[in-house]
Amino acid sequence: xxxxxxxxxxxxxxxLTTRVTLSNAGYAVTEAVDGLDGLNKLKAGEYDLVVTDLxxxxxxxxxxxxxxxxxxxxxxxxxxxxxxxxxxEIKAQAKAAGATGWLTKPFDPESLVKxxxxxxxx
Amino acid sequence: xxxxxxxxxxxxxxxELLEQIESGLLDLTRSLEDRDQxxxxxRGLHTLKGSGAMFGFEALAAFTHHCETAFDxxxxxxxxxxxxxxxxxxxxxxxxxxxLETPNGDHDAMSAALLDNLHRAVNGAGSPxxxxxxxxxxxxxxxxxxxxxxxxxxxxxxxxxANGTNPLGLLDEMRDxxxxxxxxDTTKVPELATLDPRGIHLAWxxxxxxxxxxxxxxDVFIFVxxxxxxxxxxxxxxxxxxxxxxxxxxxxVVVTEREAxxxxxxxxxKQAKSAENVRVPAERLDEMMDRVGELVIxxxxxxQLAGTAADLGLRSVSEEIERLSGELRDTMMVLRMMPVASxxxxxxxxxxxxxxxxxxxxxxxxxxxxxxxxxxxxxRLADPLVHLVRNSIDHGLEQPEERLxxxxxxxxxxxxxxxxxGGEVIITIKDDGRGINRERVRAKAEASGIIQPxxxxxxxxxxxxxxxxxxxxxxxxxxxxxxxVGMDVVKKTVEALRGTIDIxxxxxxxxxxxxxxxxxxxxxxxxxxxxxxxxxxxxxSAVEECLELSLEDDLRSRGRSFISLRDSLVPFLRLRExxxxxxxxxxxxxxxxxxxxxxxxxxxxxxIIGDHQTVIKSMSKLHHDVVTFSGATILGDxxxxxxxxxxxxxxxxxxxxxQLRAAG
Amino acid sequence: MSEAAxxxxxxxxxxxxxxxxxxxxxxNGETFAIEATVVQEILDLLPETHVPGSKxxxxxxxxxxGKVIPLADIRLxxxxxxxxxxxxxxxxVIELDLDDEATLIGIRTDKVNEVTTLPRLASEPPPSVGxxxxxxxxxxxxxxxxxxxxxxxxxxxxxxxxxxxGTATAPN
Numbered sequence: 001x002x003x004x005x006x007x008x009x010x011x012x013x014x015x016l017t018t019r020v021t022l023s024n025a026g027y028a029v030t031e032a033v034d035g036l037d038g039l040n041k042l043k044a045g046e047y048d049l050v051v052t053d054l055x056x057x058x059x060x061x062x063x064x065x066x067x068x069x070x071x072x073x074x075x076x077x078x079x080x081x082x083x084x085x086x087x088x089e090i091k092a093q094a095k096a097a098g099a100t101g102w103l104t105k106p107f108d109p110e111s112l113v114k115x116x117x118x119x120x121x122x
Numbered sequence: 123x124x125x126x127x128x129x130x131x132x133x134x135x136x137x138e139l140l141e142q143i144e145s146g147l148l149d150l151t152r153s154l155e156d157r158d159q160x161x162x163x164x165r166g167l168h169t170l171k172g173s174g175a176m177f178g179f180e181a182l183a184a185f186t187h188h189c190e191t192a193f194d195x196x197x198x199x200x201x202x203x204x205x206x207x208x209x210x211x212x213x214x215x216x217x218x219x220x221x222l223e224t225p226n227g228d229h230d231a232m233s234a235a236l237l238d239n240l241h242r243a244v245n246g247a248g249s250p251x252x253x254x255x256x257x258x259x260x261x262x263x264x265x266x267x268x269x270x271x272x273x274x275x276x277x278x279x280x281x282x283x284a285n286g287t288n289p290l291g292l293l294d295e296m297r298d299x300x301x302x303x304x305x306x307d308t309t310k311v312p313e314l315a316t317l318d319p320r321g322i323h324l325a326w327x328x329x330x331x332x333x334x335x336x337x338x339x340x341d342v343f344i345f346v347x348x349x350x351x352x353x354x355x356x357x358x359x360x361x362x363x364x365x366x367x368x369x370x371x372x373x374x375v376v377v378t379e380r381e382a383x384x385x386x387x388x389x390x391x392k393q394a395k396s397a398e399n400v401r402v403p404a405e406r407l408d409e410m411m412d413r414v415g416e417l418v419i420x421x422x423x424x425x426q427l428a429g430t431a432a433d434l435g436l437r438s439v440s441e442e443i444e445r446l447s448g449e450l451r452d453t454m455m456v457l458r459m460m461p462v463a464s465x466x467x468x469x470x471x472x473x474x475x476x477x478x479x480x481x482x483x484x485x486x487x488x489x490x491x492x493x494x495x496x497x498x499x500x501x502r503l504a505d506p507l508v509h510l511v512r513n514s515i516d517h518g519l520e521q522p523e524e525r526l527x528x529x530x531x532x533x534x535x536x537x538x539x540x541x542x543x544g545g546e547v548i549i550t551i552k553d554d555g556r557g558i559n560r561e562r563v564r565a566k567a568e569a570s571g572i573i574q575p576x577x578x579x580x581x582x583x584x585x586x587x588x589x590x591x592x593x594x595x596x597x598x599x600x601x602x603x604x605x606x607v608g609m610d611v612v613k614k615t616v617e618a619l620r621g622t623i624d625i626x627x628x629x630x631x632x633x634x635x636x637x638x639x640x641x642x643x644x645x646x647x648x649x650x651x652x653x654x655x656x657x658x659x660x661x662x663s664a665v666e667e668c669l670e671l672s673l674e675d676d677l678r679s680r681g682r683s684f685i686s687l688r689d690s691l692v693p694f695l696r697l698r699e700x701x702x703x704x705x706x707x708x709x710x711x712x713x714x715x716x717x718x719x720x721x722x723x724x725x726x727x728x729x730i731i732g733d734h735q736t737v738i739k740s741m742s743k744l745h746h747d748v749v750t751f752s753g754a755t756i757l758g759d760x761x762x763x764x765x766x767x768x769x770x771x772x773x774x775x776x777x778x779x780x781q782l783r784a785a786g
Numbered sequence: 787m788s789e790a791a792x793x794x795x796x797x798x799x800x801x802x803x804x805x806x807x808x809x810x811x812x813x814n815g816e817t818f819a820i821e822a823t824v825v826q827e828i829l830d831l832l833p834e835t836h837v838p839g840s841k842x843x844x845x846x847x848x849x850x851x852g853k854v855i856p857l858a859d860i861r862l863x864x865x866x867x868x869x870x871x872x873x874x875x876x877x878x879v880i881e882l883d884l885d886d887e888a889t890l891i892g893i894r895t896d897k898v899n900e901v902t903t904l905p906r907l908a909s910e911p912p913p914s915v916g917x918x919x920x921x922x923x924x925x926x927x928x929x930x931x932x933x934x935x936x937x938x939x940x941x942x943x944x945x946x947x948x949x950x951x952g953t954a955t956a957p958n
Contacts, residue, residue: 010165011173013132020128055168084172086295088334088341095344102345104291106176111288416852656836701838739854743884744844744891744944748837754847754854762835762849 003120004028004045008038008052008061009082014105018051018082021109022116035059039067047077049120051112054083054090062090065097078119082107132177136222139166140215147212154203163211164193170218182221185233189214192244201244210236210243220492224542226456227494268333269300271357276343277310277325278350280318289322295342300332314435329357404497407458414447414454415737421447422735423758458498459641462540462549463491465500469511469538476515483522483532484515489539495547499619499639503549506612510551510635511536513609518555518633528630530554546621547641552634558627563587585625589613617769620661620752622718648736648755650763651714651727654703657763659736659755660725664716664768668730671711685713685724693775694724700750716768723775725766738765806904810935811878811895814866817935818895819904819928820880824940826890828898829877842868848892850879857892863943864919869896882940891944904928904935 005027007018019029030047032038036059038052050068054061061081068074078100085091086104094102101115146163150156167190175183189211195201214236221229274296278289296302307325311317330339339354421443428440466488473486519525519534526532537552560581567573567587579587587593591610616623621639648659649668675685684691694713698705708728715724736755741748752767808819809828827850834846834857843863844856857877859868874897882889905928912924925939 011169012135013128013173014176016126016131017128017176053172055165057162057165084168084175086291086298086342088295088299088338088344091341091344092337099345104294105172108288412852419852656838703838741854742844742847742856742891743887743889744856744858745837745840745847747841748839750839751837754835756849756852756854760849761833762847762854764835764837764847 002028003048005049006030006047008032010056025113035064039064050079069098129177139170142166150208164197179225207243210240272330273355273357274328275353278322280321302330304328417447419756426758458496459494460497461492482519485533485535487537490541493540506615514553518553546638548638550636554632557629646736648734650731650734652729653697653727654705659765666715666717668714671713692722692724696726718772721772723772804906810899812897819935819937824880826879855890859894
């Protein structure tokens with residue numbers, strides 16, 4: 001069975017690009033429109049990888065990942081940030097909160113697939 | 123899977139974001155302290171910037187970046203939200219729409235002016251505008267007190283790129299920290315023959331001047347640190363502030379600017395402000411277009427050669443040149459685009475003069491003047507448009523007393539408008555005059571033998587008769603007519619630009635002539651086919667599909683020349699016969715189905731060779747009688763291929779169909 | 787064309803000059819000369835692309851330095867037969883003002899001879915009768931040695947070719 005990936009972004013065009021890129025690479029992709037939606041979907045299902053934006057309405061990506069790590073069943077799921085930010089402080093916060101990788105927008109779809117492959121080990 | 127086009131999704135999304143931003147800003151004008159709205163506007167700008175950059179709207183992203191930065195400062199409490207700031211961003215937001223709609227337009231001067239405005243609003247009136255310095259996007263340099271110089275050496279594992287690490291991203295992040303000079307260490311790069319192109323063989327040596335702490339530099343590498351070699355050394359402590367302007371730093375700044383798009387954009391705006399435009403003689407532009415065209419041709423030859431060669435080095439250079447020449451071509455296209463305003467502006471005087479000459483009261487309204495089209499289109503459309511406007515005024519608009527009697531305003535209107543849809547620009551000339559008198563058109567056409575007396579014609583066909591050579595409905599010859607070109611020449615000019623001309627008219631209410639012209643003329647995507655010994659190009663935009671002409675279909679259709687395509691019959695033309703090649707048909711002939719709107723025709727060719735970037739060369743005057751071809755192009759081997767005229771071939775196919783239907 | 791008009795053509799080519807610098811070439815055994823100033827280049831034979839539906843007089847196009855230009859066979863304008871190309875065959879590229887627009891045209895020749903000077907004294911307008919060819923296609927004849935060199939009226943030749951197609955501006 002193909003690995004399941006959740007993409008969380010408030011931008012429909014970025015979600016589309018992420019979904020198309022990853023599903024073409026053979027992954028099963030689910031979309032969430034902000035941190036809150038993302039968290040709810042993560043609670044409801046099993047995901048092998050989360051690709052998330054940082055700045056989003058309702059709940060930002062950093063809060064989402066901190067909330068996620070509080071849930072015993074989801075401490076291990078890898079999280080990649082996909083964001084326009086490259087500020088060191090925020091990156092450090094993200095790493096501390098348990099982020100696995102960082103990709104800066106605009107991103108090269110190929111890099112996204114490579115990171116996903118690396119993180120998922122296949 | 124059929125996914126929507128991300129760019130069109132982005133456009134829709136961006137339009138929604140702009141609405142959100144606008145309504146947030148409008149709410150803020152009522153209560154400046156509304157945190158939720160400040161956050162919402164910031165997020166909107168942030169998303170617009172990020173997605174814009176993702177889908178190639180660089181100018182939009184760079185411009186939005188400044189507004190986002192301004193709102194970020196408001197959000198963090200660095201600067202207060204003021205009415206001045208909100209209205210500066212409101213006008214900036216209108217400009218973002220323009221950047222979204224015409225990303226290739228010439229917006230630099232406008233961007234610069236708006237950003238200037240924004241920076242004044244952020245920094246308070248009277249203070250110098252930081253936009254004029256690179257420092258604005260690089261606040262590090264502002265305080266020289268804590269400035270330190272670091273030497274950073276790092277190398278990545280050879281497989282880092284395969285794992286999704288982009289070294290350029292790391293370098294960009296270091297540039298964000300401060301002035302930096304980057305030297306790539308190439309000593310570990312192996313011989314070409316043994317080089318693995320997917321691996322990283324470079325190491326980097328970076329000299330960075332920043333006041334940020336060491337941990338910030340380490341943070342750049344936070345997600346790759348585990349398996350890389352990284353050395354961070356401090357070089358000099360607290361150099362005097364004047365050291366900022368010493369030569370090496372100044373040079374480093376130049377490198378930084380060139381590499382960082384956001385800074386580059388700010389810089390462009392700055393330059394746009396100091397010297398808004400560079401005037402270039404039109405012929406130099408044409409000359410350059412020719413050179414670019416030749417380059418594209420030479421490049422396709424190189425690609426062909428490299429494709430058959432085993433030399434990997436050659437291939438990679440060839441790919442690089444392919445990319446570069448493609449970009450150069452796109453840039454060239456943008457350079458050639460001009461707003462139609464330059465075309466429309468000359469009509470004010472014309473209308474003024476005509477008003478005096480005819481005694482008619484006329485109001486000229488122009489719309490969509492910022493719509494941009496290829497320079498050649500502007501040049502060639504000038505005369506036909508003059509004629510169409512004259513025609514509207516001369517034949518369309520009534521005398522004031524006649525208008526009043528018909529219950530209209532005494533002043534007649536002529537509306538000249540332009541707008542862009544897809545790859546076309548539509549220019550319309552509309553009047554609210556008496557409309558075209560169909561009876562008189564018919565009588566005139568019958569009298570001059572253009573149509574048979576009593577011929578049945580659709581309304582559109584009847585109206586199109588005015589474009590026939592030698593046609594004129596003017597009852598009295600005013601000194602307006604007879605000057606310049608005739609309506610038939612108008613039509614010919616438009617068709618030569620690969621455009622079409624539509625005419626609608628309501629008796630008593632007025633007429634509208636709409637010219638649909640492709641945006642660029644110089645280069646099209648083409649389908650290269652072989653007929654007999656010769657190669658021909660079919661414009662790809664007209665191609666609907668390609669299919670095999672089976673031997674049975676070929677034989678069966680001998681008499682009637684139709685193929686059934688799904689549920690309908692499509693007439694087809696054997697180009698081999700049309701061109702009298704005198705060759706035997708290829709055993710596996712293909713049918714290329716082309717269309718103009720609803721009308722289709724199949725073209726039987728011997729072989730489909732493939733896609734071809736077609737640089738259009740016009741046919742010489744000596745070949746203007748050959749209507750089958752709209753132009754020519756030069757192929758990779760230097761030989762010439764003719765470009766088929768789709769409109770003409772479809773018409774020929776329809777004619778054949780009509781004859782066969784009449785006969786059958 | 788009237789006698790007077792031919793006189794004008796004759797004057798047009800000579801103007802005030804006593805000597806005319808020309809390029810001479812051969813077509814079917816006759817020697818032709820065209821003004822050196824209109825000659826752009828002399829080319830070896832190039833791959834030609836036939837233009838289906840065109841007149842035999844300009845039946846193909848060639849790639850001249852990235853431009854697509856027509857290749858004309860003025861033999862056909864003079865009613866001569868087209869001949870096979872030989873090792874000496876060349877294309878002479880000329881630039882001509884047609885409708886105030888500089889137009890490049892390639893001309894087939896059997897052999898290009900030399901750039902030389904023709905003296906006005908040895909020239910005469912084409913006779914209006916007794917010629918095998920249309921007189922208005924000839925600017926003048928220049929006697930040299932035992933033969934006549936033909937200076938064709940390129941404007942007349944190429945303009946009339948266009949007139950026949952009906953694309954030239956029709957009088958209103």
